[in-house]
Amino acid sequence: MTKTLIPTPELKAIVNSRARLLVVKAFAGTGKTTALTVFAGMRKKARILYLAYNKPIQEEAAKRFPKHVDCFTTHGLAFRDFGSVYQAAGKLGNVRPGDVMAALRLDASTAKSVLDVVNTFIYSPADEISGDHIAPNFIGNPDLVLDRARDLWEAMQSLPGEPGYNERINMPHDGYFKLYALSKPDLSQNYDIVFMDEAQDSNDVCAQFVLGQNCIRVLVGDEHQSIYRYRGSTDALEKAAAMPGAEVFHLTTSYRFGHDVSALATALLAGFKGEALPLHGHGKQKSINPKVNKAEPYTVICRTNAKVFATAAALLGKKTIGFVGGVKNYPFDRLVDVQNLAVAKLGAVRDPFLRQLGSLEALTDYVKHTADLEYGALLGIQKEYGARIPALVAQITEAASKFDVKDCEEKPMVELTTAHRSKGLERRQVELADDFEDFVTEAGHPRELMGDADMEELNLLYVAATRASHALQVNPSIARALSALGQTDFCFPEGTEYSPWVESLMDSKIVVRQELLSLPVARGDDDGMPDLANGIHCGLGDAPSIGALAARESYPRSIRP
Secondary structure (H helix, E strand, C coil), X not given: CCCEECCCHXXXXXXXXXXXXXXXXXXXXXXXXXHHHHHHHCCCCCCEEEEECCHHHHHHHHHHCCCCEEXXXXXXHHHHHHHHHHHHCCCECCCXXXXXXXXXXXXXXXXXXXXXXXXXXXXXXXXXXXXXHCCCCCCCCHHHHHHHHHHHHHHHHCCCCCCCCCCCCCECHHHHHHHHHHCCCCHHHCCCEEEECCHHHCEHHHHHHHHCCCCEEEEEECHHHCCCHHHCECCHHHHHHCCCCEEEEEECEECCCCHHHHHHHHHHHHHHHCXXXXXXXXXXXXXXECCCCCCCCEEEEECCHHHHHHHHHHHCCCCCEEECCCHHHCCHHHHHHHHHHHCCCHHHCCCHHHHHHCCHHHHHHHHXXXXXXXXXXXXHHHHHHHHHHHHHHHHHHHHHHHHHCCCCCCCXXXXXXXXXXXCCCCEEEEEECCCCCCCECCCCCECCCCHHXXXXXXXXXXXXXXXXXXXXXXXHHHHHHHHHHHCCCCCEECCCCCCHHHHHHHCCCCEEECCCCCCCCCCCCCCCCCCCCCCEECCCXXXXXXXXXXXXXXXXXXXXX
């Protein structure tokens, strides 16, 4: 029997919009995919394209959307005409500074600068490489770097037998999407509406590609879940919101968790980033368990792969362990290579780049000059675990591999992942590891966030904390952050839900600042489209509606019962 979804005013406003450009800012767990599903369901005659950030999201969306919606990743859209050519030639893959060093005969520092220029160009809407793609803090010969960057881009594009071809240089996935975007495809020939999911993690070339289409465009995402700036991502939501005719909407009600997690998330976002809207928690479990029950399955979310490895090593022989995405997707094989490099067993080193470097000292120097985060983390693990690494990696891989089998009915007692990989997940019990950034000064005050890097670290903490539905064991980073906020005159946004747990973490009362807020409201059905007044029959389950927002005074008050 089909259930009726009683939509919130926020959802009604979105699905009733007649705008050509819609920007939907959705907090964690607030049902942005549901909103798009309902939007599509009310437009059954429209040809709709859904663009996902990655393959798992695309596959899940394909199961949920009606048949008149085509679901692709952005790269998948470009693969048929561009990516497939490089795959057939055996040169589809990532390019590292070490590859550039070998192919163009450059030192590590210059190779890193050249690759940075090409990546910046690939992520940009520009047609050609120029000085605009050199980092502002670059020190060196810009003409040399630009010339070699053009050589590198030519090598990426060249196929075997063509001028500029070099077997060491692959075509990265973002590279063939760049070629696709440069071909100026017109999606309106096949589609009336384009959905762009996770728009906060789009890069400039992808954002311009979607925003430039002559059809209805709906961009959804959460600016506070922007965690891929290091891959060239930029917040397409803000760019779209500033365009003429754009209508901006918000989804603020989560059905994943209750008041405790919503108040915690609101504290982080409002206290450190100045977010003006609260996150509402309407999950079945209103209060969170502050400690995970380790007699039942739980998930540990770490900031780094190094902490994932350390946690796995500590749990060997004590708990069954598994990894989100599978153990093979974590860099443990390269960790063994780094250890073999350290003991001069070059014959056992499988990674061609590490074998080429020839020594741990050369790798250390490479990391120093290129700031390669992945190899830097591996060096840190090697320093701590040393000769135990090969045996530990073998034991961890053996213990976790059985859970990577498709449709495996048995589940691990402890599931391990990083904050980046946890995005999009929902878990009953979550423990946050202690390797996240600290947001408190030595004097015990909340730290001012400086630039994109700090913003992303706060976003990672927010992403990790909002995965939990029933139990959330916070780490020192959150405990210290909330305690520091509690010692200030910080006020929560009006509408924040009361949480004695958050009050205990802050060691102070939750105080809200009342103010006048306005959000979009649902419009009428002047063109005959239903206005959702009686709910939507879409089989998505029951959801309570939120009352209309009213005018508010402008003074702080406690919301404690």
